[in-house]
Amino acid sequence: MGRITLDQVSKSFGEVEVIPPLDLTIDDGEFVVFVGPSGCGKSTLLRLIAGLEDVSSGEIRIDREPATHLPPSKRGLAMVFQSYALYPHMSVRKNIAFPMKMAGVPEDEQARKIADAATALNLTDYLDRRPGQLSGGQRQRVAIGRAIVREPAAFLFDEPLSNLDAALRVGMRLEISELHKRLATTMIYVTHDQVEAMTMADKIVVLRDGLIEQVGSPLDLYRAPRNLFVAGFIGSPRMNFVTGAGDRMGGAPTIGVRPEHIMASKESGPWKGTVGVSEHLGSDTFLHVHDTGLAETLTVRVGGEFDARHGDTVFLTPDDEKIHRFDADGSRIA
Amino acid sequence: MATQHSRSAARIMMAPAVILLLGWMLIPLTMTVVFSFKKYLPMRGGDLGWVGFENYARFVTSSSFWPAVATTLIVVGGVLLITVILGVLLALLLDQPMWGQGIVRLLVISPFFVMPTVSALVWKNMFMDPVNGIFAHLWKFFGAQPIEWLSNASVTSIVMIVSWQWLPFATLILLTAIQSLDSEQLEAAEMDGAKAVSRFGYIILPHLARAITIVVLIQTIFLLSIFAEIFVTTQGSFGTRTLTYLIYQRVLESQNVGLGSAGGVYAIILANIVALFLMRIVGKNLDT
Ligand SMILES: Nc1ncnc2c1ncn2[C@@H]1O[C@H](COP(=O)(O)OP(=O)(O)OP(=O)(O)O)[C@@H](O)[C@H]1O
Ligand SMILES: [Mg+2]
Numbered sequence: 001m002g003r004i005t006l007d008q009v010s011k012s013f014g015e016v017e018v019i020p021p022l023d024l025t026i027d028d029g030e031f032v033v034f035v036g037p038s039g040c041g042k043s044t045l046l047r048l049i050a051g052l053e054d055v056s057s058g059e060i061r062i063d064r065e066p067a068t069h070l071p072p073s074k075r076g077l078a079m080v081f082q083s084y085a086l087y088p089h090m091s092v093r094k095n096i097a098f099p100m101k102m103a104g105v106p107e108d109e110q111a112r113k114i115a116d117a118a119t120a121l122n123l124t125d126y127l128d129r130r131p132g133q134l135s136g137g138q139r140q141r142v143a144i145g146r147a148i149v150r151e152p153a154a155f156l157f158d159e160p161l162s163n164l165d166a167a168l169r170v171g172m173r174l175e176i177s178e179l180h181k182r183l184a185t186t187m188i189y190v191t192h193d194q195v196e197a198m199t200m201a202d203k204i205v206v207l208r209d210g211l212i213e214q215v216g217s218p219l220d221l222y223r224a225p226r227n228l229f230v231a232g233f234i235g236s237p238r239m240n241f242v243t244g245a246g247d248r249m250g251g252a253p254t255i256g257v258r259p260e261h262i263m264a265s266k267e268s269g270p271w272k273g274t275v276g277v278s279e280h281l282g283s284d285t286f287l288h289v290h291d292t293g294l295a296e297t298l299t300v301r302v303g304g305e306f307d308a309r310h311g312d313t314v315f316l317t318p319d320d321e322k323i324h325r326f327d328a329d330g331s332r333i334a
Numbered sequence: 335m336a337t338q339h340s341r342s343a344a345r346i347m348m349a350p351a352v353i354l355l356l357g358w359m360l361i362p363l364t365m366t367v368v369f370s371f372k373k374y375l376p377m378r379g380g381d382l383g384w385v386g387f388e389n390y391a392r393f394v395t396s397s398s399f400w401p402a403v404a405t406t407l408i409v410v411g412g413v414l415l416i417t418v419i420l421g422v423l424l425a426l427l428l429d430q431p432m433w434g435q436g437i438v439r440l441l442v443i444s445p446f447f448v449m450p451t452v453s454a455l456v457w458k459n460m461f462m463d464p465v466n467g468i469f470a471h472l473w474k475f476f477g478a479q480p481i482e483w484l485s486n487a488s489v490t491s492i493v494m495i496v497s498w499q500w501l502p503f504a505t506l507i508l509l510t511a512i513q514s515l516d517s518e519q520l521e522a523a524e525m526d527g528a529k530a531v532s533r534f535g536y537i538i539l540p541h542l543a544r545a546i547t548i549v550v551l552i553q554t555i556f557l558l559s560i561f562a563e564i565f566v567t568t569q570g571s572f573g574t575r576t577l578t579y580l581i582y583q584r585v586l587e588s589q590n591v592g593l594g595s596a597g598g599v600y601a602i603i604l605a606n607i608v609a610l611f612l613m614r615i616v617g618k619n620l621d622t
Contacts, residue, residue, distance in 0.1 A: 050525060051525075052524070072525045078525065081518045083518050087522075087537060102532060
């Protein structure tokens with residue numbers, strides 16, 4: 001079981017309130033992603049849940065038991081750190097065995113669990129190496145292995161993939177998702193990469209300056225962002241914002257259209273502009289269109305075959321169904 | 335990286351320093367070796383010619399030789415033990431955030447700035463004096479008979495004085511080592527259920543292994559040649575005659591330069607054995 005409830009939890013470092021009081025419920029077996037820009041308090045929130053920082057006020061409950069004042073080791077949570085935090089002088093085997101050794105698990109059971117974890121994580125050949133002799137991806141797997149053998153109520157990940165290269169990151173992303181499907185244990189995952197958030201999460205928590213901006217499934221957030229911040233944060237490339245277009249847009253002070261919801265043509269359309277840079281990805285091309293009189297640049301997704309060069313004139317048609325409208329203080333107009 | 339040309343230019347530019355250092359080292363060393371094969375008594379006839387290995391034989395067969403070696407090893411070993419253990423504890427303590435950290439750290443380092451002669455005199459007269467010393471007052475306060483430190487616990491006293499001088503050095507090196515420990519490792523261990531003692535034993539101590547070997551190595555080199563502390567306190571009596579002190583007595587008190595030089599050569603050999611031994615250990619620790 002791994003149901004985690006935060007009730008009016010806040011955190012201040014001295015005078016600075018990093019996390020204003022917030023409420024959050026994480027259900028058993030859920031994969032929850034905390035996402036937000038750098039410095040918004042994601043790590044701090046995770047460390048509060050882990051017990052590595054004391055809350056300034058509020059209550060944390062794990063499986064309905066109050067856990068606010070429990071030390072980290074008593075909360076039954078396992079954490080995977082950004083730096084992996086492996087013990088450099090111990091072999092991989094000893095690293096994985098460490099939490100069991102501390103818990104006094106019998107030797108033969110330790111050996112069995114290590115073997116299981118090593119098989120699951122493809123580490124069998126490396127058990128006798130030191131962490132210093134492993135690649136980044138392998139170290140990451142050792143860190144996960146060390147977490148798995150504890151059979152925790154929930155896993156906490158703090159940007160576990162940010163030290164890996166792009167290809168490895170995609171691979172590990174899948175492995176972690178698969179692990180979640182297999183173990184069905186609650187996982188809380190911190191990242192500032194919205195692609196990771198979209199692809200892995202059951203539930204995304206978008207944070208800004210310690211405040212929860214929106215909580216919801218990836219598609220909820222994509223389809224109905226509650227405000228400008230979430231709209232700009234979720235989705236890649238970013239949503240285009242047009243301010244002050246006035247009556248043409250049904251009276252909304254700001255509207256947003258995602259690049260994939262604008263059609264481009266060379267002949268006709270309501271908006272006219274000049275192509276700046278075009279980024280060819282093969283399957284798609286992203287056009288950066290200037291001089292529309294609406295915004296500095298509009299990003300538009302077109303098919304890979306669309307032929308447009310720097311300086312060409314294009315006409316754009318937004319999909320009216322998929323326009324997001326925001327009022328003056330940035331909230332969504334339903 | 336370096337071309338042939340730049341390498342030879344570098345060699346020429348380094349030459350003066352190298353030659354100076356070599357001269358500095360080689361001339362006294364050669365003179366010591368030369369004297370060790372001579373009967374040379376400055377006040378009693380001067381240079382009396384070559385005697386082969388007689389000085390070497392006499393130095394080791396003298397009844398003071400083995401006790402001196404033993405005393406040297408006890409003093410070095412004792413000081414190393416005390417400075418490393420207390421150094422680790424102090425470093426742990428100083429690493430904790432506290433009020434007035436800068437000043438406390440400065441105070442801890444300060445004994446290192448006191449000259450050995452001065453600190454030994456301060457210890458002798460202010461702490462260990464059986465009548466007026468602070469220890470004597472302390473003992474009397476608790477109703478005990480004051481200890482005559484320098485005569486009854488002479489080696490212990492020397493070890494205490496020298497440890498006091500070298501503790502700052504050990505603490506400083508170990509403190510920087512502790513500060514370089516990744517705090518996430520400690521947090522990971524905490525989450526893994528390790529109590530404070532286990533965290534120390536499994537994470538902090540292995541992390542410090544390298545720093546400890548360096549402290550041991552450097553201190554040993556300096557401790558083998560301590561002299562002032564003995565000279566101003568016991569003058570080598572009460573079993574505090576180390577090898578260095580024995581050589582001093584042979585040369586200056588008995589005015590036997592040849593015999594003392596032979597002792598000097600032995601001291602060089604002893605220092606090299608210890609150094610070799612320690613290098614082995616350090617080498618092993620530096621691998622990891
Ligand atoms: N120990 C601390 N003392 C004082 N301020 C802190 C401390 N730890 C974090 N902060 C502050 O709290 C804020 C949130 O930090 P946090 O590490 O949670 O950010 P984050 O969202 O994890 O960012 P990143 O994506 O860069 O890791 C930051 O402004 C940071 O300066
Ligand atoms: Mg962080």
